[in-house]
Amino acid sequence: MASGKKFIVQSNWKMNKSFDDGLAYLSAIRSAESRFFGAVELVLCVPSTLLKTLADAARGIACVSMGAQNVHWEDKGAYTGEISAPMLKEAGARYCVVGHSERRDSFADTDERVQWKAKACLKQGITPIVCIGESLQERKRGQTLAKLEYQFLTCFEGFTSEDMENIVIEYEPIWAIGSGHVATPQQAGEAHQFIREMIKKYHSKETALKTHIIYGGSVKVKNVLEMSEARDTDGVGVGSDSWDVQNFIKLAEICAQSFSKHSAS
Numbered sequence: 001m002a003s004g005k006k007f008i009v010q011s012n013w014k015m016n017k018s019f020d021d022g023l024a025y026l027s028a029i030r031s032a033e034s035r036f037f038g039a040v041e042l043v044l045c046v047p048s049t050l051l052k053t054l055a056d057a058a059r060g061i062a063c064v065s066m067g068a069q070n071v072h073w074e075d076k077g078a079y080t081g082e083i084s085a086p087m088l089k090e091a092g093a094r095y096c097v098v099g100h101s102e103r104r105d106s107f108a109d110t111d112e113r114v115q116w117k118a119k120a121c122l123k124q125g126i127t128p129i130v131c132i133g134e135s136l137q138e139r140k141r142g143q144t145l146a147k148l149e150y151q152f153l154t155c156f157e158g159f160t161s162e163d164m165e166n167i168v169i170e171y172e173p174i175w176a177i178g179s180g181h182v183a184t185p186q187q188a189g190e191a192h193q194f195i196r197e198m199i200k201k202y203h204s205k206e207t208a209l210k211t212h213i214i215y216g217g218s219v220k221v222k223n224v225l226e227m228s229e230a231r232d233t234d235g236v237g238v239g240s241d242s243w244d245v246q247n248f249i250k251l252a253e254i255c256a257q258s259f260s261k262h263s264a265s
């Protein structure tokens with residue numbers, strides 16, 4: 001891990017939680033902040049309607065950054081129901097999930113669109129959390145690394161090294177999302193190492209060290225330690241097990257302890 005990098009613990013709220021739920025969640029994190037030793041960055045990817053209120057409420061909680069879950073690639077226009085990167089920025093988003101498998105599956109987020117969306121985020125200084133990963137069928141056929149390479153080359157086409165340093169790549173095997181079937185640390189580590197090697201090949205070693213690569217897919221309190229210690233892992237993305245704030249605090253605490261121990265050694 002490059003020096004100065006924090007370990008990311010990302011929570012994807014999906015289509016859950018009210019204003020009151022969100023404010024109570026933040027207040028619990030504020031009370032627990034000292035347990036994270038400044039080692040982790042908690043990225044809360046919330047429904048867009050909650051973003052502004054929660055971003056305002058999170059000011060002063062140093063470990064928390066707010067994120068969105070989707071964005072349109074254009075800055076403005078006749079796109080009913082969509083939200084642009086300048087709008088997300090104005091609402092306080094510092095991160096935005098792009099290309100989540102649920103959106104790829106149900107809302108036609110292709111790799112090309114993912115690339116446009118990530119570029120739209122970067123233009124506003126928002127860090128895109130770009131999700132890539134294989135289906136179960138692709139894994140069974142031995143096509144995992146080929147799929148990752150294809151997605152890497154398509155999603156990040158035209159990205160400069162500086163762009164690559166300002167994104168988060170989330171390896172999310174589709175079969176692990178919301179399924180309870182977490183990847184093994186070896187499977188995650190192999191994918192992360194491969195992604196890091198591709199950044200080295202197409203950019204540089206320095207850039208590869210700076211890019212955050214995180215794992216998402218059925219991370220839970222019971223497996224987060226081993227997943228956080230998988231090879232080349234700079235963070236974890238958590239869905240359902242992060243919806244209970246006490247659980248999320250436990251997850252973050254485990255990551256912070258492990259990260260601090262390894263950074264000191």
Ligand code: PEP
Pocket residue numbers: 012176177178179180216217218219237238239240241
């Ligand atoms: C996600 O949807 O980003 C995710 C990681 O979900 P889960 O942890 O529930 O698999």
